[in-house]
Amino acid sequence: MIAEKMKPLMANNSAIRTMFEEGDKMRAKYGAENVFDFSLGNPDAPVPAEVKKAIQEILEEEEPGVLHGYMSNAGYEDVRETIAESLNRRFGTEFSHKNILMTVGAASGINVALKTILNPGEEVIIFAPYFLEYNWYVGNFDGKVVQAPTDKETFYPDLDAFEKCITGKTRVVLLNTPNNPTGVIYKEDTIKEIAAILERKQKELNRTIFILSDEPYRELAYGGIQVPYVTKYYDNTIVAYSYSKSLSLPGERIGYLVIPSELEESEMVFDTASNANRIIGCVNAPSLQQKVIGKCVDTKVDLDYYDRNRTALYEGLKGCGFDCVKPEGAFYMFLKSPTADENEFCRTAKKYNILMVPGTAFACPGYVRLAYCVSYETIVNSMEGFKKLAKEYDLA
Amino acid sequence: MIAEKMKPLMANNSAIRTMFEEGDKMRAKYGAENVFDFSLGNPDAPVPAEVKKAIQEILEEEEPGVLHGYMSNAGYEDVRETIAESLNRRFGTEFSHKNILMTVGAASGINVALKTILNPGEEVIIFAPYFLEYNWYVGNFDGKVVQAPTDKETFYPDLDAFEKCITGKTRVVLLNTPNNPTGVIYKEDTIKEIAAILERKQKELNRTIFILSDEPYRELAYGGIQVPYVTKYYDNTIVAYSYSKSLSLPGERIGYLVIPSELEESEMVFDTASNANRIIGCVNAPSLQQKVIGKCVDTKVDLDYYDRNRTALYEGLKGCGFDCVKPEGAFYMFLKSPTADENEFCRTAKKYNILMVPGTAFACPGYVRLAYCVSYETIVNSMEGFKKLAKEYDLA
Numbered sequence: 001m002i003a004e005k006m007k008p009l010m011a012n013n014s015a016i017r018t019m020f021e022e023g024d025k026m027r028a029k030y031g032a033e034n035v036f037d038f039s040l041g042n043p044d045a046p047v048p049a050e051v052k053k054a055i056q057e058i059l060e061e062e063e064p065g066v067l068h069g070y071m072s073n074a075g076y077e078d079v080r081e082t083i084a085e086s087l088n089r090r091f092g093t094e095f096s097h098k099n100i101l102m103t104v105g106a107a108s109g110i111n112v113a114l115k116t117i118l119n120p121g122e123e124v125i126i127f128a129p130y131f132l133e134y135n136w137y138v139g140n141f142d143g144k145v146v147q148a149p150t151d152k153e154t155f156y157p158d159l160d161a162f163e164k165c166i167t168g169k170t171r172v173v174l175l176n177t178p179n180n181p182t183g184v185i186y187k188e189d190t191i192k193e194i195a196a197i198l199e200r201k202q203k204e205l206n207r208t209i210f211i212l213s214d215e216p217y218r219e220l221a222y223g224g225i226q227v228p229y230v231t232k233y234y235d236n237t238i239v240a241y242s243y244s245k246s247l248s249l250p251g252e253r254i255g256y257l258v259i260p261s262e263l264e265e266s267e268m269v270f271d272t273a274s275n276a277n278r279i280i281g282c283v284n285a286p287s288l289q290q291k292v293i294g295k296c297v298d299t300k301v302d303l304d305y306y307d308r309n310r311t312a313l314y315e316g317l318k319g320c321g322f323d324c325v326k327p328e329g330a331f332y333m334f335l336k337s338p339t340a341d342e343n344e345f346c347r348t349a350k351k352y353n354i355l356m357v358p359g360t361a362f363a364c365p366g367y368v369r370l371a372y373c374v375s376y377e378t379i380v381n382s383m384e385g386f387k388k389l390a391k392e393y394d395l396a
Numbered sequence: 397m398i399a400e401k402m403k404p405l406m407a408n409n410s411a412i413r414t415m416f417e418e419g420d421k422m423r424a425k426y427g428a429e430n431v432f433d434f435s436l437g438n439p440d441a442p443v444p445a446e447v448k449k450a451i452q453e454i455l456e457e458e459e460p461g462v463l464h465g466y467m468s469n470a471g472y473e474d475v476r477e478t479i480a481e482s483l484n485r486r487f488g489t490e491f492s493h494k495n496i497l498m499t500v501g502a503a504s505g506i507n508v509a510l511k512t513i514l515n516p517g518e519e520v521i522i523f524a525p526y527f528l529e530y531n532w533y534v535g536n537f538d539g540k541v542v543q544a545p546t547d548k549e550t551f552y553p554d555l556d557a558f559e560k561c562i563t564g565k566t567r568v569v570l571l572n573t574p575n576n577p578t579g580v581i582y583k584e585d586t587i588k589e590i591a592a593i594l595e596r597k598q599k600e601l602n603r604t605i606f607i608l609s610d611e612p613y614r615e616l617a618y619g620g621i622q623v624p625y626v627t628k629y630y631d632n633t634i635v636a637y638s639y640s641k642s643l644s645l646p647g648e649r650i651g652y653l654v655i656p657s658e659l660e661e662s663e664m665v666f667d668t669a670s671n672a673n674r675i676i677g678c679v680n681a682p683s684l685q686q687k688v689i690g691k692c693v694d695t696k697v698d699l700d701y702y703d704r705n706r707t708a709l710y711e712g713l714k715g716c717g718f719d720c721v722k723p724e725g726a727f728y729m730f731l732k733s734p735t736a737d738e739n740e741f742c743r744t745a746k747k748y749n750i751l752m753v754p755g756t757a758f759a760c761p762g763y764v765r766l767a768y769c770v771s772y773e774t775i776v777n778s779m780e781g782f783k784k785l786a787k788e789y790d791l792a
Contacts, residue, residue, distance in 0.1 A: 001513070001604060001660055001661040001664060001665055002512055002513060002661075002664060002665060002668045003511065003512060003513055003514055003515050003537070003668075004515055005515075006511070006512060006668050006671070006672065009668075009671055009675065010664075010667065010668055010671065013667075013671055042465070042466050043465075044461065046460070046461060047460035047461055047463075047464055051460065051464070052455055052460060055451065055455060055684075056452070056455065059448055059451060059452065064442070064443035064447065064448060064644075065440065065442060065443055065644060067443075067647075068443055068447070068643075068644065068645040068646070068647050068648050069438070069439075069644070069646060069647050070438050070646045070647055071647060104500055104649070104677065104678055104679075104682075105677070105678075105679060107674075107677040107678075107679050108676075108677035108678060108679075109677070110677065111676060111677035112677070115399065115402070116398055116399060116402060117397070117398060117399055118399055119399050119400055119401075133674075133675070136675040137675065137677065140675065140676065141399070208397060247464075248460075248461060248464065248465070249464040250464070250465060250466045250679075251463075251464050251465045251466055251467060251680060251682070251683030251684075252464050252682050252683055252684060253500070253678065253679060253680065253681075253682050253683075254682075264397055265397040265398075268397060268398060268406075269397055269398060271406065271409075272398040272399075272402050272405075272406055275402070275405055275406065275409055276402065278503075278529075279405065279529070279532040279533065279536065280504075280507060280536065280676060280677065281500065281501070281503040281504035281505075281506065281507035281508070281533065281676070281678075282500055282501075282503075282504060282649065282677070282678065283500075283501060283503050283504075283646075283649060284647060284649065285649075286500075286647070286648050286649050286650075286682040286685065287647030287648055287649075288451075288647075288648060288684070288685075289682065289684075
């Protein structure tokens with residue numbers, strides 16, 4: 001009954017559903033406060049008060065027919081200009097509204113970008129571990145995902161291996177930093193090295209290779225670490241951004257693409273992306289939420305909310321003897337499983353009402369992902385269970 | 397630089413852009429009030445006051461983290477239940493939230509539906525004239541559009557010809573009633589006949605054929621005419637609905653799919669569609685607007701706003717000697733061109749500052765589309781030009 005292409009997704013999906021249902025059963029049995037669910041990447045820092053105020057102001061200021069009406073498929077020009085100016089102020093870029101395309105979140109932005117530039121059979125290189133949803137996005141356009149390895153101590157790209165992944169079919173290199181699931185942020189040196197390799201390969205292969213930089217976690221960088229703005233290092237870069245995390249608005253589906261003027265045939269690519277936005281069915285980003293961004297462009301959730309969790313979870317797990325890279329961004333931690341089969345480790349953790357996602361779900365067996373977008377209490381209260389769990393594996 | 401599949405769209409798009417730019421030039425030269433632009437299907441009836449009130453109430457009632465947060469990919473269960481109950485009250489259906497999937501407008505709904513059920517190479521039958529954007533939606537999934545003819549006096553389906561269009565590759569019959577561009581509404585008899593043909597063909601060909609009923613104009617039906625609810629006549633029907641027209645909210649991108657329980661493997665199709673909603677990049681319909689629908693489910697724009705335009709334009713054009721079917725729904729009129737080449741007719745009309753869309757843009761040469769979602773004054777003031785235009789073609 002359903003399309004052939006959807007069948008593997010639905011098979012995979014039932015595994016995820018089973019995991020969720022198990023969580024629900026545990027909550028029903030033991031009480032929600034006694035279940036330590038680190039499986040969901042659901043932004044839970046409070047929505048800044050500015051958002052409500054912005055909506056109230058917009059309702060008074062804007063004529064409803066304009067506020068809720070059609071605009072260009074790329075979005076309201078004033079909002080796009082506001083975003084461009086904010087990026088320029090913060091990152092030293094030189095964007096205008098002509099470089100900003102409003103999208104239905106970053107997921108949609110990635111699909112718009114791939115629809116615009118990817119041909120069937122062309123390759124998209126992604127550093128593993130990664131958010132497996134990318135596979136479906138690439139599959140939407142019959143592209144092929146090529147996994148590039150990272151160093152298992154740092155989760156930084158293995159650049160020699162990366163260079164070998166680039167072929168005459170490579171069209172896109174998908175970067176995600178701050179990274180889901182590792183929390184790693186690529187520093188300027190790494191971005192420069194990736195850019196240098198791609199510049200060389202573009203010439204060698206005589207073809208355009210794009211970086212598609214998926215940056216929903218850009219604003220979640222701790223300890224004052226800078227997240228390099230990729231367009232400054234490589235011309236053929238498209239950035240996909242979302243306000244889901246920076247304003248805790250994941251349900252509103254609001255984000256944008258940056259298509260810089262330096263990109264080859266930039267205007268044509270921008271126009272094509274605007275049309276792609278229309279024909280994939282989005283038409284335009286939700287109009288009221290665009291206006292909210294116009295008023296809240298420099299507003300952010302309280303970073304300390306996540307940072308306190310990050311420290312508590314990291315210190316706690318280290319103290320138990322677990323091994324993991326300290327995340328610098330996003331709200332994930334990627335823990336080395338104390339046994340090769342991380343599925344077994346996840347099953348054992350459930351004895352202590354601890355829920356985690358196996359690394360296999362990120363193309364990286366032997367690890368588990370913990371999402372620390374949970375209450376601080378959840379982290380504190382989970383530690384007794386983690387200690388027992390560590391003992392089962394004879395950790396320090 | 398851009399994907400091969402996007403190239404024909406971009407070529408086509410530049411023709412549309414030229415048309416818009418011409419309109420803008422005319423407005424700059426003659427003043428907006430002296431240009432009679434019937435080319436844009438942009439809902440312009442005032443947004444009902446209930447919408448603003450609903451948003452204000454929601455901001456006070458809902459916790460922001462919940463209001464703007466993630467929910468199931470299918471949307472908020474309470475909103476879906478409210479919509480189901482409203483449909484049941486009005487149309488005698490028996491839906492529950494399990495049959496309603498919130499989407500980013502109907503355009504997205506159609507894409508979600510096609511992603512769910514259409515395989516590459518399979519055929520989608522559409523009655524011409526039709527909204528050519530459907531071609532791109534079907535192309536997104538490598539399906540093939542098959543045009544079925546309509547009677548040129550009534551724009552009702554030619555059912556014998558339709559039956560002959562159905563093959564072993566037919567997967568979907570796309571209906572759009574009230575229709576863009578003709579304004580025609582299929583009555584119960586026609587829907588019953590289409591259903592009977594499809595039932596017969598499903599058996600004969602031993603395959604499932606879906607009706608995908610695109611209904612953004614359902615609430616724009618004049619003179620008390622009933623728009624039959626297609627799921628009552630044919631089990632394998634999916635309905636795509638949008639609030640763009642009924643609430644004048646086209647920028648907000650809010651609508652839904654109906655996947656009835658009678659549809660074959662209904663639960664599987666619904667689950668798959670929820671996942672399709674996610675992987676095409678929408679994830680879910682904008683959360684605040686979902687809640688708005690929950691409060692405004694039975695609210696509509698003032699139908700008289702469009703009806704007055706409809707009568708004024710129809711009577712005026714008939715009085716000039718033009719030939720057209722009186723539209724019963726939507727906000728379009730499909731006028732027979734007094735000369736075989738309707739592009740020439742459109743060019744001549746421009747002498748009188750009248751802008752219309754050639755029928756070729758709806759797979760129906762020899763006609764032009766007029767969108768009467770304009771101010772009443774535009775229609776009244778355009779009549780002098782239409783009279784002169786009629787004289788050029790020696791009409792009565």
